[in-house]
Amino acid sequence: MKEILIVKNLSFKYSDVPVLRDVSFSVEKGDFLGIIGSNGAGKSTLIKLILGLLPYKSGEILLHGADVRTRKPNVGYVSQKVASFNTGFPATVREVVLSGLKKPSLFRYTAEDMRRLGECLERVGMTEYGNKLIGRLSGGQQQRAFIARALIGGSDILILDEPTVGIDAMSVKSIMELISEINRSGVTVIMTNHDTPTLVEAADKLLIFCEHGNAELVKKNELSLAEMSELYAGKRRHHHD
Ligand SMILES: Nc1ncnc2c1ncn2[C@@H]1O[C@H](COP(=O)(O)OP(=O)(O)OP(=O)(O)O)[C@@H](O)[C@H]1O
Numbered sequence: 001m002k003e004i005l006i007v008k009n010l011s012f013k014y015s016d017v018p019v020l021r022d023v024s025f026s027v028e029k030g031d032f033l034g035i036i037g038s039n040g041a042g043k044s045t046l047i048k049l050i051l052g053l054l055p056y057k058s059g060e061i062l063l064h065g066a067d068v069r070t071r072k073p074n075v076g077y078v079s080q081k082v083a084s085f086n087t088g089f090p091a092t093v094r095e096v097v098l099s100g101l102k103k104p105s106l107f108r109y110t111a112e113d114m115r116r117l118g119e120c121l122e123r124v125g126m127t128e129y130g131n132k133l134i135g136r137l138s139g140g141q142q143q144r145a146f147i148a149r150a151l152i153g154g155s156d157i158l159i160l161d162e163p164t165v166g167i168d169a170m171s172v173k174s175i176m177e178l179i180s181e182i183n184r185s186g187v188t189v190i191m192t193n194h195d196t197p198t199l200v201e202a203a204d205k206l207l208i209f210c211e212h213g214n215a216e217l218v219k220k221n222e223l224s225l226a227e228m229s230e231l232y233a234g235k236r237r238h239h240h241d
């Protein structure tokens with residue numbers, strides 16, 4: 001099956017606050033999907049729904065053909081708040097990356113786990129930092145460690161929620177290059193970013209939040225220049241049925 005993710009007629013509210021309304025789109029293997037929408041539009045909510053972290057009643061989300069409510073999907077995930085934790089957190093980069101393996105409480109790491117650790121650290125350019133405390137690294141280096149943590153589970157889909165917030169411009173560029181490289185290696189990427197031009201440049205499909213919790217999927221190369229500049233200006237789209 002070419003479609004790795006199918007979202008059908010998804011609606012969602014937090015108690016009585018409606019966030020998503022009748023959202024439908026699909027993502028194919030190898031896509032780089034950028035999710036665009038203003039603050040509070042519902043981007044992180046949609047991601048949590050895809051990850052099976054929030055219950056929903058209306059609509060359907062299929063990941064690899066399975067309903068995410070019945071089978072918790074194996075997805076590499078970098079959450080929005082991940083880099084803003086207490087910098088005194090006493091874990092090394094290796095420990096942070098290995099925690100992505102989601103092992104049961106009593107376990108030993110196998111030789112295979114350690115091989116994967118080395119491979120993932122190398123993939124994100126952090127081989128030399130394995131023994132460093134995560135809190136002592138720069139924002140960009142921390143984010144690389146969290147990307148390695150998301151990769152170590154071996155998922156073919158990586159979801160990143162605002163992975164470049166609070167990182168200096170040079171590091172943003174190199175992190176975007178890293179994510180694109182991971183995508184080119186065959187991993188399907190879904191990502192949000194407050195910096196629309198940077199995201200549009202990297203993505204090949206865009207899910208654009210419109211007014212009233214609707215969202216529309218467009219292929220980047222089908223956007224007109226006028227639509228592109230409206231997007232960059234942060235203008236909200238009107239939904240056409
Ligand atoms: N746990 C929650 N309980 C109630 N309302 C929530 C909760 N989380 C988010 N919301 C509300 O749902 C809406 C969508 O929030 P969400 O975090 O999905 O937006 P977002 O597009 O990710 O925004 P941002 O760009 O600021 O990250 C907002 O109005 C928010 O206040």
Ligand SMILES: [Mg+2]
Pocket residue numbers: 043044045080161
């Ligand atoms: Mg968010």
